[in-house]
Amino acid sequence: MNDSAEQAHTADRLWREHRREPFPDSLRHGAFDGTDVWLLEWGMAGSLVRRLDHGGPLDAEDSALLRTGIDGLDRVIPGMGDGAAADYCRRLRRIAALAVGGTPAD
Template sequence: MSESTEQVQTADHLWREFRQEPFPDSLRHVTFGGTDVWLIEFDIAGCVVRWLDNGGALDSENSILLQSRIEDLDRVIPEVDDPVGAQYCRQLRRLALLVSRPTRRCRQRR
């Protein structure tokens, strides 16, 4: 199995697990730096779905958005007082980081 295939499969598995978790009530009306936490999750989810649909690739616009949302989570996570909300944000960040890593495509030898 190629490294890129394994990365996509891992992300798909994490995405399926993540989708089973409800959005924590403690984060529903929380805003950090002028951005609602639910919007950070929404943007990351969109990027993850696009990445999975494209076999591990994101266009530059979505790559920039994803990186920006990872930075938002880096600021949000230390401020979340609720353990459930913090864990939810850490899982979201882990998934976003996996998707933001470039996949390595196998090259055929000539």
């Protein structure tokens, strides 16, 4: 399996896992560093559904939205006191990075 196919397979697997997990309660209310994580995830999920669930290509708008989401998650994850919420966001970040063809940070 080449790197691109392996990344796609990993993104698909992680996306299925992510969708089964409940959104962490600690992220439902309030903002981290001025960022509402639920809104960030909501925007990213639309692009990920188009790419991973429907097999469509990422257009420039989806790619930009995911990159913005990655940047937002990079800002807020370090300040999260809830380890489960941080793990949830790290997985979302990794999926987005795989979807845009970047290097996922763990």
